[in-house]
Structures are given as structure tokens and as C-alpha cells.
Amino acid sequence: MKTTLSVIKADIGSIGGHIRPSERLLEEVKNYVTTKGRSLVTDFYISHTGDDIALLFAHSLGKGSEKIHQLAWDTFVAGTKVAKDQGLYGAGQDLLKDSFSGNVRGLGPAVAEMEFQERPNEPFLFFAADKTDPGAYNLPLYLSFADPMYNSGLILSPSMSKGFRFVIMDVSYTEGDRLIELNAPEELYDIAALLRDNQRFVIEAIYSRNNEEIVASVSTTRLHNIAGKYTGKDDPVMLVRVQGAFPATGEVLAPFNIGHYVAGFMRGSHNGPLMPVRINSSISYFDGPPVVCGHAFCVHDGKLTEPADAFDHPYWDYVRNKVSQKATDIRAQGFSGAAMLSYSELEYGGIVEKMKKLEAKFKVGL
Numbered sequence: 001m002k003t004t005l006s007v008i009k010a011d012i013g014s015i016g017g018h019i020r021p022s023e024r025l026l027e028e029v030k031n032y033v034t035t036k037g038r039s040l041v042t043d044f045y046i047s048h049t050g051d052d053i054a055l056l057f058a059h060s061l062g063k064g065s066e067k068i069h070q071l072a073w074d075t076f077v078a079g080t081k082v083a084k085d086q087g088l089y090g091a092g093q094d095l096l097k098d099s100f101s102g103n104v105r106g107l108g109p110a111v112a113e114m115e116f117q118e119r120p121n122e123p124f125l126f127f128a129a130d131k132t133d134p135g136a137y138n139l140p141l142y143l144s145f146a147d148p149m150y151n152s153g154l155i156l157s158p159s160m161s162k163g164f165r166f167v168i169m170d171v172s173y174t175e176g177d178r179l180i181e182l183n184a185p186e187e188l189y190d191i192a193a194l195l196r197d198n199q200r201f202v203i204e205a206i207y208s209r210n211n212e213e214i215v216a217s218v219s220t221t222r223l224h225n226i227a228g229k230y231t232g233k234d235d236p237v238m239l240v241r242v243q244g245a246f247p248a249t250g251e252v253l254a255p256f257n258i259g260h261y262v263a264g265f266m267r268g269s270h271n272g273p274l275m276p277v278r279i280n281s282s283i284s285y286f287d288g289p290p291v292v293c294g295h296a297f298c299v300h301d302g303k304l305t306e307p308a309d310a311f312d313h314p315y316w317d318y319v320r321n322k323v324s325q326k327a328t329d330i331r332a333q334g335f336s337g338a339a340m341l342s343y344s345e346l347e348y349g350g351i352v353e354k355m356k357k358l359e360a361k362f363k364v365g366l
């Protein structure tokens with residue numbers, strides 16, 4: 001029997017601004033899944049990253065299961081009721097449609113799923129990020145799956161000798177899923193040419209070319225393409241299987257020590273360094289900085305262990321200090337140049353109105 005891992009996450013309200021959900025909201029979400037999900041899932045785990053709540057389900061119903069998606073949707077609806085009762089900020093923020101229609105894709109919540117035959121031991125990582133978008137994972141995934149400077153297994157392990165296949169989505173295309181498949185290492189330069197553009201081209205999945213197994217799955221939703229206006233950044237989740245024929249846990253974590261600049265931060269409209277944080281961290285400085293947490297699990301017969309907190313180690317304190325410095329440095333230049341996103345990526349419409357008014361005031365001299 002195959003195991004499916006489904007992570008479905010949404011921001012359904014938080015305390016003190018877009019900071020973190022309340023304890024009561026988290027309780028409600030846990031109680032709801034415990035009661036209604038008992039017969040559907042083999043196991044589950046719930047955590048938050050900033051203002052987003054992620055539901056990790058282990059089950060045997062396959063990817064895109066209507067029952068699992070319905071469970072997630074109903075859980076978020078039940079949570080939204082509590083968020084409204086408590087007067088939480090942004091209650092129901094990511095539930096963009098009024099009713100469920102078979103799959104949460106396109107309704108607001110972000111989804112990452114994978115189905116596989118469990119190995120005798122099946123370690124995997126579940127990442128959740130806040131105040132950024134799915135392109136934030138492009139660089140770390142490129143480095144840990146295609147660069148022997150970060151993944152020593154590409155040199156040392158025969159089981160990774162053939163490299164990996166990248167499935168990349170053009171997220172600016174809204175008529176359907178526009179995908180391209182490229183092989184590392186042969187097509188490295190093509191992969192890099194796409195992945196440099198984090199706002200448009202996003203890794204959706206990675207497969208091993210040694211055994212054709214799924215290794216990584218990323219949520220690729222672009223909320224602003226669904227809603228047609230700003231509704232919050234996409235705050236992506238990701239699943240990565242590790243060890244054996246796949247990168248080691250440490251090889252997947254390694255590139256997160258860069259604290260690379262990603263889109264998001266305040267009002268989803270700035271560039272900020274991605275800070276690796278502990279599970280269940282909140283948001284602070286300038287509604288950021290953009291954060292990512294990593295849960296390391298094993299799954300066996302559909303049952304999850306407790307997670308090890310991948311970034312809870314003295315090494316990452318040093319990284320967090322370095323990233324704090326990078327965040328302070330870029331914030332020193334406020335709205336200027338590289339600190340803010342380009343006009344087309346700004347998440348707030350107000351500036352469009354402002355520019356229209358200013359356009360009318362321009363005069364061309366002879």
C-alpha cells in the first residue's frame with residue numbers, strides 16, 4: 001500500500017496583526033481534525049509558521065483526494081469561525097471562495113503532496129515559510145539537488161549518479177498548469193536560466209533519475225493570481241524525502257545558511273533575507289523577516305514520528321544573527337531600488353492609483 005503525504009496550509013487569522021494564530025484557534029483546528037479526520041487519515045500533525053497554519057496528513061487516499069481536501073477546507077472553515085469569534089486579524093484571509101469544489105487548489109490554501117511506496121525507513125522534511133512566495137525554495141533546491149558544492153552525495157553516492165529531474169511551473173500563466181521538465185546535470189544552465197526568476201518560474205517537483213521516485217514537492221499557488229488582488233503572500237510549504245538515493249537531510253538544510261534575499265517581507269512588497277527559524281515561530285521585525293522552518297519526520301505504515309526541529313541547533317543561531325544583519329542592511333535603504341519589489345510585483349494596488357494621478361500631472365517639455 002502506498003502512503004500519501006498532504007500538506008495543506010492557510011492563513012485564517014492571527015493575533016496582533018499578521019503575527020501568529022491564537023492558541024484557541026490552533027486548539028480548534030487540532031480538535032476538528034482529531035474528530036472529523038479519524039477515519040480518513042492514518043496520522044496528522046499541525047503547526048504554525050508566522051500567521052499560517054499547516055495541516056500535515058499521512059493517508060492512503062492518493063494525491064488530490066477530494067476527501068482529504070474537503071477535510072482541510074472544513075477544518076479551515078471551522079477555524080475561521082473561532083477566528084471571527086475572537087476577533088482575530090485577517091480571519092478567513094486565505095479562504096478566497098465561498099464553497100468547496102472538490103479540491104482546495106485555486107480556493108486559496110496552498111498544497112504540497114506526494115505519494116510513494118514507503119522505504120523500510122522513510123525520513124522526510126516538511127518546510128513551511130511565511131512572508132514570502134514559492135520561488136523562495138528555488139535556490140535552496142537547486143543547490144541541494146544539482147550542485148556538488150552543497151550536495152556531496154552527487155560526487156560520493158552511486159545512488160545519485162544520474163542526477164535529478166526538475167519540474168518547473170510558469171506561475172504567471174493562469175489558464176492552467178504550464179510546466180517544463182529539465183534534467184540535471186545535462187540541462188543545468190537551462191534550469192538556472194528559469195530559476196533565477198523566482199516570481200515567474202517555480203520548482204513544483206523533483207524526481208530521482210536513478211529510481212524515478214518523487215523526492216520533492218512544493219506548493220505553487222499564487223494567491224494574487226487567484227484573487228486578482230493582494231490577499232497576502234503565498235507562504236509556501238514543501239515536502240522533501242531524504243537519505244539513501246536522495247540528498248541527506250544536512251544537504252537539503254545546508255543552502256538555508258545563505259539567508260538569500262526573497263520577495264515578501266512587509267506588505268509582500270519587499271526583498272528580505274530568508275531566515276531559518278524554529279517550528280511554531282512568529283513574525284516580528286518589519287512584518288518579517290521572511291522565515292522558513294523545517295520539521296524532520298519519519299513515516300512508517302502511515303504513522304508519523306514526532307518532528308525533530310531542523311533549525312533548532314546552535315549552528316542556526318549563528319545563521320539567524322547573520323540573516324538579521326542582512327535584514328537590517330537592506331531595510332536601511334527603505335523604499336529605494338532593490339529594497340522594494342518591482343512595480344509589477346507590488347502586492348498593494350494603492351500605488352497603481354497613485355501612479356495614474358501622477359501620470360496626468362507630467363508635462364513633456366519641448
Ligand code: F6R
Pocket residue numbers: 017018131132232233264265266267268287
Ligand atoms: C505580508 C503581510 C503583512 C501585511 C501588513 C499590512 O504578507 O501579511 O506585512 O501586508 O501587515 O496588513 P493589512 O493590509 O492587513 O493591514
Ligand code: MG
Pocket residue numbers: 011013014017018019051090093232
Ligand atoms: Mg495574515
Ligand code: MG
Pocket residue numbers: 011050051052130131232233235
Ligand atoms: Mg502568512
